[in-house]
Amino acid sequence: MGKTSTQEFHLPLAQITQSPIDCTLRYLEYRKQEHHGDCAHLGLEYSGVAPFEDIASRELAAPRREPTPVSSPWCVTLLSPAATLAQLQQLLRFFADRDWPVAAVDTLAQRRDCTVLRFQLAADLEFSAAKHACLQLARDIGADLVLQPGSSQQVPALAGFDMDSTLIDAEVIDELARISGIGDEVAAITEAAMRGELDFRQSFKKRMALLKGFSETRLAEIAAQLPLKSGADRLLGALRALGCKTAILSGGFTYFANYLQRERLPVDFVHANQLAFSDGALTGDVIEPIVDGLRKRELLQQMAGELGLGLEQVIAVGDGANDIPMLNLGALGIAIHPKPKVRLEAPQSIGSFGLDAALYLFGLNDQQIERLL
Incomplete structure (x- = not known):
């Protein structure tokens, strides 16, 4: 040598x-x-x-x-x-x-x-x-x-993010199921839905029914322990510094999305599913409207309109099959560590790096990114 x-x-x-x-x-x-x-x-x-x-x-x-x-x-x-x-x-x-x-x-x-x-x-x-x-x-x-x-190749004015396995490195509903002792059963339903093999609304109702009786006290403990996806804080921090509005558009729960917004990440808007409680525990019921893939797209488009933005100023980031509709809405649709089906159907995808790698797709280099942060 x-x-x-x-x-x-x-x-x-x-x-x-x-x-x-x-x-x-x-x-x-x-x-x-x-x-x-x-x-x-x-x-x-x-x-x-x-x-x-x-x-x-x-x-x-x-x-x-x-x-x-x-x-x-x-x-x-x-x-x-x-x-x-x-x-x-x-x-x-x-x-x-x-x-x-x-x-x-x-x-x-x-x-x-x-x-x-x-x-x-x-x-x-x-x-x-x-x-x-x-x-x-x-x-x-x-x-x-x-x-x-x-x-x-420009900084967006509005960015919509999935939450589970996108902003956080976990599927919350699977975590709740694991603690309840029904992890394998619920995870199998989640995986089928994320691969696009099962309708999201059907899978969501099935999984929620299985979680009936889960303690609200435990939810607070879980929220504090959710791991952020690699690069999530850098990407959201840079977007805030650049004046881009950000939104969580999640088939997960407002309980956890609101916690992220309040305690962990600079997020402007939250749209997710509401949990139904009775006597301090989950009822297993679903509160309509369910935030599924089409609802995510509708909400992102609605927010763009309310902010007076054209879709060429909007991007979306997600990982699962229920993210595909919003990924195909704006200027960029970035699938992060996506499932195989999503990798093929999303306009753009990143598999080797964390969320902050999306900043390169806006035309920024490392020197510019570090100045922002």
């Missing part, structure tokens, strides 16, 4: 695919300039032989403070926990094979455990087919690839 070197190479974008040597990718910066040459700035970390011979190089440069303004019709963002030159090469070949010209590349994150590259594409493509092709390549290279319209 030779000495480890970190170098920035200056070369045409197309030439990047020609090296047979793999190594760690640190960053890539590129601007297509018709009359001033075609030169990319590629930061690599390698041992032994350099990946590119007879190519001008220098020590790694400091990250750019501001990403290039988006002017292309489409963007693809690579989010990798361990970025490599081989990943980049496969992605550049993927673009070339489809005749998707790369107009610019910005590095939005270049940490050891997170490299984020945003590619602007001057391409004429059909979104659904292109998205599924990106999902397949993402599986092949072990990273996330997010396709979105270039116009959506």
Whole structure:
């Protein structure tokens, strides 16, 4: 094993695919300039032989403070926990094979455990087919690839969030069932609903009936122990700093959503299901209207109207099948750690990182994010 070197190479974008040597990718910066040459700035970390011979190089440069303004019709963002030159090469070949010209590349994150590259594409493509092709390549290279319209690379004005398994790392109804000793039975119903195999309203009523008699005192104890999803506080904090309104739109319960809003997260609005109590315990009954997938979409659209916002200023974030209607409403619909069905049907998805990775899809880099926080 030779000495480890970190170098920035200056070369045409197309030439990047020609090296047979793999190594760690640190960053890539590129601007297509018709009359001033075609030169990319590629930061690599390698041992032994350099990946590119007879190519001008220098020590790694400091990250750019501001990403290039988006002017292309489409963007693809690579989010990798361990970025490599081989990943980049496969992605550049993927673009070339489809005749998707790369107009610019910005590095939005270049940490050891997170490299984020945003590619602007001057391409004429059909979104659904292109998205599924990106999902397949993402599986092949072990990273996330997010396709979105270039116009959506902006900070939203309203963001709607699912709660269970999205803002918190738990399914509350499953927790209640586990404590009641019926965890497996209720979890199986929840999983079927989240996979889209069972109607949410039916599954909700079945699960609530099984929880009859659960103590209200225990609910308060559970609320205080609910773990936040990784990155939830950073994402909600950044959105608040940017002036974006946020809402919990949950098929879970107002009891827990209100606790999150009051004690844990900067949330502006809460819409969820109400619990019915009698003599300090759950009755097992359901209070209408149930917040199911269609209700979430209706509520998000209604809030946008009340705030005087167009849907191009609205995004949604969720993980389950009952989130799909609202994920397909606005400028972005981001599925976070989604079920397989949701990954295929949501416009965008992130599987390798926490919620705060959504900030890269708004066009922000690490330096801008840290200033916000």
